[in-house]
Amino acid sequence: MNRPHGRRRSAAVTATALALSLPILGAGPASAAPAPAAVSSARSGSATHAASAALPRPTGPHAVGRSMLHLVDTHRPDPWVPSAGPRQLMVSVYYPARTGTRGPTAPYMTTEEARLLLAMKVPDSTVPPETISGIRTWAHPGAHPAHGRFPLVVLSPGFTLPRATLTGLAEDLAGRGYVVALVDHLYETAGTTLPDGRTLPCAICDAPPAGGPAAIAESRAKDVSFVLDRLTGRHPAWRYARMIDPKRIGMAGHSIGGDAAAATMAADDRVRAGVNMDGTFFAPVPEAGLDGRPFLLFSEATGVDDKTWNQAWDRLDGWKRWLTVAGSDHGTFTDAPLLAELLGVADPNVLSSGRSEAITRAYVAAFFDLHLKGIAQPLLDGPSPRNPEVSVRLP
Template sequence: MLTKSSLTRRSLLGAAASALASVPLATAAPARPRRARAAPLQLTLPGPTGPHPLGTVAWHLVDRSRADPWQPSRPRELMVQLWYPAHRTHDHPVAPWMSPAAVPFFEREQGIPAGALLLPATHAHAAAPVDRGRRGRPVVLYSPGLRSDRSLGTVLIEELASRGYVVVAIDHTYDADLVEFPGGRVETFAVAGDIDDALIAKALAVRTADTRFVLDQLTALNAGRRRLPVTFAGACDLSRIGMVGHSLGGATAAAAIRADRRLRAGADLDGSLLPPLTAGTDRPFLLFGSDPGPGPNDPSWDRFWATQYGWKRELALTGSTHISFTDLETLMPQAAPALGLTPDRLTQAIGSLDPHRAIRAQRAYLRAFFDLHLRGLDHHLLDRPSPHCPQVRFLR
């Protein structure tokens, strides 16, 4: 049974899995009075390292076969975002990190002072034409944590897309903190009840159904039966699909790969699991956790390991925390001066590892995993510890 402490550290983490509220701002030293307001601090994301320029497009999906489990009077609605290699990007604007109508909700809920921060832009161009490659691109689905949203996975998502993948990021409506739909409608977190095994099981069932519905719609899109502002027909190689998620999204990847054989490989970024919904399969699975790893309060990874009979590896990122596997790893240090965060509070939130090294390691090992199992390209990074990434420990 998952303990409350393990859920707090891995699967849920409250608002820390969703935004800057992981640091209680009220403990920061008060700012000195100023005669004039300081200019807002512009946040940035590290650029992806792959050779491909990026495009992105949001996609509104409605599953009319399902009543929404969290809001039963409505059909199940999702927002997903596709990220992909693109060409002719110069005449397409750069996409924002967070959808515009969601920004005021984000700032208000996270206690960010008005005008203190300018949220970053991405490195992707809105609705730029798709570069399909020779025979379609391999696909990776991304699922965020509970009370999180797809924006917080952008650093890893852009890296995979720049390396030739189509990445499909899913917002799981109502267990996400914020989801903006067409017309500026914003739906917020609406999961009622105690965070226990029963609620997590329900959330995993909802998310697994979401994932399978997205796979169905992606199949129709790739066949030309669905329309977007960009043409995606033939852009995806649907024989090569993987999934990665952070926190509860990592458990979602494990549950979805068990439920749907279209998923060929999966990765869990520091998320508690919930056997038997997340028991192992014959397909490859990567466990990549924070330091010091699952620990005695979270036996779920041990249970998964015992049932996983396909390829498997467990890694730990030394000096990291749960939210190191989100964009907050790079955004919080930038925001610290504007928010009055002390070095100790920052270390408590994101760990002691240098953020650039943390992001570089995550990108390298996630790419190596999907290259190996979706492309047949072996970088040998997953064979043994690397002197180039000593911060990554091989646990088994």
């Protein structure tokens, strides 16, 4: 397996290069061509691994529920496949559930989504897709919601990556008292399964769209604004929408999803706080800033210099922090370290899945607790003995 590429690249990087940006699983072909038939004996991910692999338990006081939404924007054609008709999005909504919730937990992803992800990222793997799709989660489909109103956080994954790769963070935020909308942007991921059973592969991974990566981030901003319309409008698409406090909305994203968080804030003032987890700012932060709204930069440690982050830091005009995590790489802020361990391609020089999840959860939750709940967070103001890997840059 090739050594991972770092996150930070020049702004001239194409979408094809971004398609290789799950470094922790190795740099495979950008296409989502069919994989060879799965075999029963996995290389490092065996049937035993599949049965025992689990995301870390959410750390908050709430049980976690999950709903699935298929949203169709009839006023906007799909930007990448216009012949497909209106823009479609799949959204997993995680939410605080009633104490004592029991029963089956939600699948991590569909088997076909897992197959396409493996075909794109590690085409030589003999690990069955069920090893990935069978990762144990903690959210209960259709669980009764907890009482109260909660802030909403939208999560956007990295380019080519299914939304499932942010499940660990989504579940943890829900357990801490947030409604979380985890979005799949169709035709930008290795594969997205629709309610009718079709799994649509990536349409722009082999060739960049007009406008390059910046166009992807700007399109995602439109996607997220539509999701907010459907979750907080007069006729919401989600049955438990009453749980959402529309005055307390944040967004976080990984890689180009992090760029999209800033692009969304620039276009939609409903989003009050944002986090970029290791994403180049192909769509730059506006020169005028983000109207004083808070923003968190969460950076891996191994990439080359990224001038877009220095520019963004200078333009951010509200509360801001720049966190750098020693021993991390581009996948650290997602579930990718766990996937890499199951596939036998984990880099021994990079933080383990458990440590990666713990750091990401702690700091992202602290940021939203401060800015959407008004709870003081000294963790964000300097070094922490519990997290010696994290350095904090202050304004």
